Amino acid sequence: MGLRIIMLGAPGAGKGTQAQKLAAAYHLPQISTGDIFRKHLREGTELGKQVQGYLQSGALVPDELTCAIVADRLQAPDCANGYILDGFPRSQAQAESLDRLLQERNEKIDAVIEIDVPDAEIIERLSTRRSCPVCGAVYNLKFGPFPHEDEKCDRPNCGSHLVQRDDDREETIRERLKVYQQTTRPIREYYEKKGLLMSIPASRLGVEALFSKIEAMLAQAGASRSS
Numbered sequence: 001m002g003l004r005i006i007m008l009g010a011p012g013a014g015k016g017t018q019a020q021k022l023a024a025a026y027h028l029p030q031i032s033t034g035d036i037f038r039k040h041l042r043e044g045t046e047l048g049k050q051v052q053g054y055l056q057s058g059a060l061v062p063d064e065l066t067c068a069i070v071a072d073r074l075q076a077p078d079c080a081n082g083y084i085l086d087g088f089p090r091s092q093a094q095a096e097s098l099d100r101l102l103q104e105r106n107e108k109i110d111a112v113i114e115i116d117v118p119d120a121e122i123i124e125r126l127s128t129r130r131s132c133p134v135c136g137a138v139y140n141l142k143f144g145p146f147p148h149e150d151e152k153c154d155r156p157n158c159g160s161h162l163v164q165r166d167d168d169r170e171e172t173i174r175e176r177l178k179v180y181q182q183t184t185r186p187i188r189e190y191y192e193k194k195g196l197l198m199s200i201p202a203s204r205l206g207v208e209a210l211f212s213k214i215e216a217m218l219a220q221a222g223a224s225r226s227s
Contacts, residue, residue, distance in 0.1 A: 002082030003028060004107060005218075006089070006196075008188060009115035011167075011176045012122040012129075014202060014210065018115065019086035021211050029078045032086040036069055037061065038136070056166045058175035060090055060183060067097045074101070090184045095191070111221055112191040113214055114199040119177050121203055127170045130162035 003026055007015040016032060023030035037055060040048035047069070054061045070088050073079070089095040102108055128142040132153040139147045139162060148154050151162045166172060191197045198217045202210050 002080070002107075003111075004082050004085075004102075004109050006085045006109055006112040006191070007087070007115070008112055008184075008191075008197075009202075010117065010119070010122055010180045010184075011173070012126040013115040013117040014207070015086050015115055017207055018113070018211060018214060019084045021207075022214065023084050025215070026082070026084075028082045028084055029076075030084045030086055031070065031073055031079075031088070033061075033066055033069065033088045033090075034086075035136075036073065042133075042136075056172075058167060058172040058179060060179055063091060063093045063097065066090070067094055067101075070098070071101055074105070089187060090180075092187050092190055095187050109191075109196055111198055111218060112188075112196040113217070114188055114197060115202045115210070116199055117202050122177065123170060123173050126168050126173045129164070129168050131165050131168075132158060132160050133163050134158055134160040 005022065005028075007019045009015045016034075019030045019032065022028070037048070037051045041052055041055070042048070047065075050065065051061050053059075060066075066088065070085075074083070085098075089098050098109075125140065125143060128140050130139050130141060130147070130151060131137070132139075132155070135153060135155050135158050137153050137155050137158070139145055139153075141151075147162060149159075153160045153162060167176065188197055188199070198214075198221070200210065200213050200217070205213075
């Protein structure tokens with residue numbers, strides 16, 4: 001039993017937001033490799049030191065390192081009845097590694113949801129994004145959510161000044177999109193051949209409208225919310 005979903009899409013396409021909503025609706029953990037990496041960066045761990053250079057340049061963290069992190073996370077008790085993979089796999093090698101891991105666990109992926117947004121729209125979205133360096137909250141100065149006080153975090157007991165992450169600067173975004181097209185996008189064919197891919201055109205589509213489309217596709221595939 002359980003529901004195991006992979007979220008695909010270029011950086012800034014909205015994978016994280018939709019993964020969060022799916023996790024809440026279906027009572028599943030959202031597993032974001034980006035969040036895991038940034039946590040280690042904030043805490044200054046050895047892993048954080050290893051990935052810092054890759055994230056700042058827009059390059060992908062090596063497959064071996066990423067797969068080891070995900071495999072460790074899937075051992076947690078909250079993953080026993082399913083999970084939402086947000087930002088993993090990002091290459092065919094990672095997809096094949098995940099297949100081997102799932103086979104060992106007698107599990108399978110139920111759906112691969114691709115959120116398809118044009119590059120120009122993604123650059124516009126990400127270059128106006130701001131993040132809280134203390135608690136990790138994310139805002140957008142053009143599209144929302146907007147901070148109530150200009151460029152300061154709204155979360156209780158925080159109020160930290162918001163920053164633009166290095167990987168949200170336009171030159172880095174363009175490099176990330178280039179890497180995505182070369183390395184990550186080909187895995188859509190990998191999952192399409194398996195009959196798992198659900199691709200959703202999402203240009204200028206609001207968060208709730210997009211979520212409704214995703215839920216409709218999952219329902220057609222036989223997935224339902226747990227009570």
